[in-house]
Amino acid sequence: MKVGILGIDGYLGWSLCLKLLDRGHRVVGIDNFFRRRAVEDLGSQSVIPISSMEERIEAANGEISFEEGSTLDFDFLSEFIEKHNLDVIANLAQQPSAAYSMRGVEEATFTQENNVCGGLNLLWATKNKDIPIVTIGTLGEYGCPSMNIPEGFFKVEYEGMEDILPFPKQGPSFYHVSKQQTTDNVWFACRTWVMRVTDVMQGVVYGTRTPEMEDSKLRTRFDIDECFGTAINRFVASAVSEHPITVYGTGMQKRGYIPLRDSMECLRLIIENPPNYEDSYHGHRVINQFHEYYSINELAEKVKKIGEEEFDLSVEVRNLENPRIEPEYHYYEPKHEKLQKMGYEPSTTLEEELKIMFEDLLEHKDRIVKEKIVPKIRWRE
Amino acid sequence: MKVGILGIDGYLGWSLCLKLLDRGHRVVGIDNFFRRRAVEDLGSQSVIPISSMEERIEAANGEISFEEGSTLDFDFLSEFIEKHNLDVIANLAQQPSAAYSMRGVEEATFTQENNVCGGLNLLWATKNKDIPIVTIGTLGEYGCPSMNIPEGFFKVEYEGMEDILPFPKQGPSFYHVSKQQTTDNVWFACRTWVMRVTDVMQGVVYGTRTPEMEDSKLRTRFDIDECFGTAINRFVASAVSEHPITVYGTGMQKRGYIPLRDSMECLRLIIENPPNYEDSYHGHRVINQFHEYYSINELAEKVKKIGEEEFDLSVEVRNLENPRIEPEYHYYEPKHEKLQKMGYEPSTTLEEELKIMFEDLLEHKDRIVKEKIVPKIRWRE
Numbered sequence: 001m002k003v004g005i006l007g008i009d010g011y012l013g014w015s016l017c018l019k020l021l022d023r024g025h026r027v028v029g030i031d032n033f034f035r036r037r038a039v040e041d042l043g044s045q046s047v048i049p050i051s052s053m054e055e056r057i058e059a060a061n062g063e064i065s066f067e068e069g070s071t072l073d074f075d076f077l078s079e080f081i082e083k084h085n086l087d088v089i090a091n092l093a094q095q096p097s098a099a100y101s102m103r104g105v106e107e108a109t110f111t112q113e114n115n116v117c118g119g120l121n122l123l124w125a126t127k128n129k130d131i132p133i134v135t136i137g138t139l140g141e142y143g144c145p146s147m148n149i150p151e152g153f154f155k156v157e158y159e160g161m162e163d164i165l166p167f168p169k170q171g172p173s174f175y176h177v178s179k180q181q182t183t184d185n186v187w188f189a190c191r192t193w194v195m196r197v198t199d200v201m202q203g204v205v206y207g208t209r210t211p212e213m214e215d216s217k218l219r220t221r222f223d224i225d226e227c228f229g230t231a232i233n234r235f236v237a238s239a240v241s242e243h244p245i246t247v248y249g250t251g252m253q254k255r256g257y258i259p260l261r262d263s264m265e266c267l268r269l270i271i272e273n274p275p276n277y278e279d280s281y282h283g284h285r286v287i288n289q290f291h292e293y294y295s296i297n298e299l300a301e302k303v304k305k306i307g308e309e310e311f312d313l314s315v316e317v318r319n320l321e322n323p324r325i326e327p328e329y330h331y332y333e334p335k336h337e338k339l340q341k342m343g344y345e346p347s348t349t350l351e352e353e354l355k356i357m358f359e360d361l362l363e364h365k366d367r368i369v370k371e372k373i374v375p376k377i378r379w380r381e
Numbered sequence: 382m383k384v385g386i387l388g389i390d391g392y393l394g395w396s397l398c399l400k401l402l403d404r405g406h407r408v409v410g411i412d413n414f415f416r417r418r419a420v421e422d423l424g425s426q427s428v429i430p431i432s433s434m435e436e437r438i439e440a441a442n443g444e445i446s447f448e449e450g451s452t453l454d455f456d457f458l459s460e461f462i463e464k465h466n467l468d469v470i471a472n473l474a475q476q477p478s479a480a481y482s483m484r485g486v487e488e489a490t491f492t493q494e495n496n497v498c499g500g501l502n503l504l505w506a507t508k509n510k511d512i513p514i515v516t517i518g519t520l521g522e523y524g525c526p527s528m529n530i531p532e533g534f535f536k537v538e539y540e541g542m543e544d545i546l547p548f549p550k551q552g553p554s555f556y557h558v559s560k561q562q563t564t565d566n567v568w569f570a571c572r573t574w575v576m577r578v579t580d581v582m583q584g585v586v587y588g589t590r591t592p593e594m595e596d597s598k599l600r601t602r603f604d605i606d607e608c609f610g611t612a613i614n615r616f617v618a619s620a621v622s623e624h625p626i627t628v629y630g631t632g633m634q635k636r637g638y639i640p641l642r643d644s645m646e647c648l649r650l651i652i653e654n655p656p657n658y659e660d661s662y663h664g665h666r667v668i669n670q671f672h673e674y675y676s677i678n679e680l681a682e683k684v685k686k687i688g689e690e691e692f693d694l695s696v697e698v699r700n701l702e703n704p705r706i707e708p709e710y711h712y713y714e715p716k717h718e719k720l721q722k723m724g725y726e727p728s729t730t731l732e733e734e735l736k737i738m739f740e741d742l743l744e745h746k747d748r749i750v751k752e753k754i755v756p757k758i759r760w761r762e
Binding site for chain 2: 109165169177
């Protein structure tokens with residue numbers, strides 16, 4: 001297959017590129033290097049050193065073609081799609097941080113404009129082309145309703161009548177809302193044009209590597225700052241650098257998580273098996289993609305235990321006033337059956353993955369900008 | 382009260398300004414004159430001649446302060462809000478046409494950027510200020526589910542558990558989706574910051590005038606082109622100019638409608654009575670605002686009957702292939718109880734209003750650019 005990856009330079013984008021090359025696919029990608037700039041601007045850096053795109057392409061074992069540019073540039077994007085004869089396009093060209101989107105009006109606007117209008121450009125650019133699209137949403141779009149969470153659609157009964165409707169979304173940041181907004185555009189486009197789009201409601205991804213990253217020039221980025229560092233990644237970096245693990249609020253919040261290597265395996269399955277009329281609703285296939293869910297406290301305790309028992313570190317867990325406005329004590333039961341039916345089996349456990357992360361991060365301990373771990377962005381002053 | 386109207390120059394914005402002045406309120410407004418330019422660019426014009434903003438302000442009976450600018454300019458918008466000590470802000474600075482949003486990628490993007498990011502700017506600019514906001518959505522956001530449509534939120538039971546959730550949205554154009562996207566931002570802001578926002582899910586507005594428009598310099602615009610001319614308005618203009626009434630598809634589609642004068646009365650009630658903790662959900666008050674619902678066929682027949690019987694016109698109704706992708710035969714039962722509880726009583730009937738429209742439009746028959754009535758924009762090629 002020839003796969004287009006929009007946002008090929010990111011944490012997930014680059015990992016996906018290597019995964020697809022390993023499967024014998026050809027990859028063409030675009031990126032505007034927003035993430036590299038944004039992390040630098042925040043005064044942080046990728047803890048795992050990463051190569052330039054040129055070095056990456058040279059070191060990679062397979063055919064990659066790359067162009068610098070943004071999904072916000074419609075002419076650039078549609079020329080790119082026109083030129084390559086793509087079998088699938090995965091849109092990972094997203095501003096992926098909730099905290100970043102809450103920093104101020106400029107960041108909130110950039111997040112929604114980039115994520116929503118970039119995705120809108122992709123829909124217009126692929127209209128009538130029958131190229132399956134993969135778009136990366138987040139499990140967080142659903143919020144924390146007091147009921148099970150289906151995979152996208154559910155049967156609703158209301159005042160004696162029934163219909164199949166999209167599950168209501170209540171994400172906890174302007175970033176999460178940007179993903180809901182994209183889901184709304186995608187669902188409209190699927191109903192109106194003839195399209196096949198997989199909307200991946202992804203859990204929080206963690207991990208320092210995938211099997212395709214033995215060569216140090218092929219490593220993907222790993223961020224630990226308050227914006228781009230997600231829970232488990234930030235916790236292990238804290239433990240390694242002997243900074244307290246920062247638990248927001250009571251730490252009772254539950255979320256779904258998935259290791260980077262399994263996330264890539266899931267995306268591969270999704271890319272190699274586009275939606276059909278059985279597993280989608282009018283061409284819109286919504287998939288909840290996560291391995292297990294944990295509370296923040298469970299995660300902090302697991303990281304502490306492994307850090308102390310296996311790596312002889314002294315690990316402190318500290319509860320901070322929650323900078324976010326979010327329910328802390330809530331029901332949480334999202335379904336995740338579709339990927340299992342497609343053949344996904346977890347390849348690792350949280351504990352195994354944590355050990356690899358500790359090893360990888362201890363090697364680059366000096367690159368952890370500790371003061372960037374502590375949250376300064378608050379959802380409400 | 383001192384009320385800010387964003388988009389004060391539009392069909393609704395100007396009518397609202399006059400209504401509020403008549404009630405003794407002070408009005409401050411902004412507009413970037415997008416609508417005047419867009420209609421001109423389409424080769425059409427307002428059938429009712431309208432004055433410039435300067436002339437309008439001079440002719441108006443009350444205090445209006447006006448500045449030219451866009452809600453997309455955050456600094457301009459927040460300075461405007463900072464400067465005036467506003468009691469309420471109504472955001473009508475919207476690209477309001479479904480067809481326009483489907484014309485091409487540029488128009489789709491402009492619609493979502495203007496409507497969503499402009500609204501996002503308003504949320505950030507009023508954060509912590511406790512200024513009630515009125516934002517104009519559309520009944521169309523709900524789509525046509527096979528069940529009653531509540532006013533915003535509903536109690537859902539799913540797999541044995543219950544919660545109150547936002548009703549799922551399935552609007553039929555990128556314009557409608559932009560309104561869903563705004564609703565998502567508003568609901569997030571209400572849950573997260575302390576805000577009071579009324580989200581008006583408005584039916585299609587029709588009519589040529591309100592009681593405050595006796596002076597010809599005070600008339601509001603009236604469009605009949607395929608983009609900015611809505612169903613009833615376009616139908617009466619067709620009948621007057623002896624152009625066939627263009628029914629899209631079978632004409633079985635049902636929608637909620639409200640006369641301009643009643644829409645203004647509803648907005649007045651909403652503005653004078655901001656949300657409180659009983660009539661909103663965390664400060665988010667969703668109101669379905671319409672008078673009655675009709676099928677397109679019923680409307681076409683009513684317009685034909687009045688045109689022929691009262692104005693001696695020969696009126697043809699012609700079914701066109703539907704340029705839109707939308708369900709034509711569907712259940713439709715949106716609730717509208719909140720405005721009634723607030724004191725709204727319909728002041729007129731469709732028939733009475735149609736007669737006034739015929740009289741007003743016959744006077745300006747020569748200004749109807751007939752060839753702009755026929756739809757050229759198609760949802761799917």
